[in-house]
Amino acid sequence: MSRPSWDDYFMEIAQKVAERSTCLRRKVGAIIVEDRRILATGYNGALTGLAHCEEVGCLRDKLKIPPGERQELCRGLHAEQNALLFAASYGIDMHKAVLYSTCQPCILCAKMVIQAGIRKVVFAGEYPDKLAVELFKEAKVELVRKPIK
Numbered sequence: 001m002s003r004p005s006w007d008d009y010f011m012e013i014a015q016k017v018a019e020r021s022t023c024l025r026r027k028v029g030a031i032i033v034e035d036r037r038i039l040a041t042g043y044n045g046a047l048t049g050l051a052h053c054e055e056v057g058c059l060r061d062k063l064k065i066p067p068g069e070r071q072e073l074c075r076g077l078h079a080e081q082n083a084l085l086f087a088a089s090y091g092i093d094m095h096k097a098v099l100y101s102t103c104q105p106c107i108l109c110a111k112m113v114i115q116a117g118i119r120k121v122v123f124a125g126e127y128p129d130k131l132a133v134e135l136f137k138e139a140k141v142e143l144v145r146k147p148i149k
Contacts, residue, residue: 010100022052030079030101042082068128080109107132114139
């Protein structure tokens, strides 16, 4: 019997979490793990209690804004942001944790991940944000690309 590696296992879980996303442009899932235990999960979508983009449409699509630009016009939060906020709301320390995401974090998420003390990010799909990669490198946060099988 062949068991998946821990990275494969957690990436598959992040992919499953992404299925809850209500974003019309890209479905992303993220999980925060420490000592092989899941601390928090998150997916991208509208704020709690607000209408989802699938109900009201996507302003960024309407304005033809390319990926990686003008993120402040999105009504939702990114998967990484949601996972970080949920962990923080329960007082969970993330200083030795690993973030698994179905997509490379953007610059906004990179800043939050670094500030939360996460030391490693494993991601599947690439995202057009070179500044995020530069910040991770400067902060000595290990970045590992792990395509989902």
